[in-house]
Amino acid sequence: GQSLEQPSEVTAVEGAIVQINCTYQTSGFYGLSWYQQHDGGAPTFLSYNALDGLEETGRFSSFLSRSDSYGYLLLQELQMKDSASYFCAVRVSGYSTLTFGKGTMLLVSP
């Protein structure tokens, strides 16, 4: 089976930087994705890493180390609107489905 571990909750203040980690144990690995979900709404895609290294998209960056079965989502210049749940998800093959972690709730305070 597939297993993804991420912290259940992270807190930070506006303007700060926060890192949300994700470790995975899967039977195969094709890529690590991150999704954001506000308060029970539709999850939305943030980023994808198939190869080792850092991918940057504006204030958000995502990192992957395949040898360590580890990735993280880095959020910079935090804003109140970044308060949400963040899910990492693994695809184990090119045509397989996504398996999601349990999610990390990020609380940003003033």
Place this chain on the structure above:
Amino acid sequence: EAQVTQNPRYLITVTGKKLTVTCSQNMNHEYMSWYRQDPGLGLRQIYYSMNVEVTDKGDVPEGYKVSRKEKRNFPLILESPSPNQTSLYFCASSFLTGGSVSPLHFGNGTRLTVT
């Protein structure tokens, strides 16, 4: 507008009364999937489909049925709902690319309560 549409958004029903949650996408996606979300458990996959007439079980398929008669529609059927199926349900779709990322597009969710 490209979207995944689920209906209804909210549903309260009683144990044993058959119900269907509809899902439709207008992006010509091959892949469609149903997830349920429960507090502390994240998104768990119920069923998925990679093409018309091709469906497969996810991690928690018990008590659910699906069908994929048309590419755009993927209804979720609860033949005899039970209280443990009270949950928030999401339908999602994407292209099947094989070699590169194809983000999942989610519907707005259906909050189901079974009493």
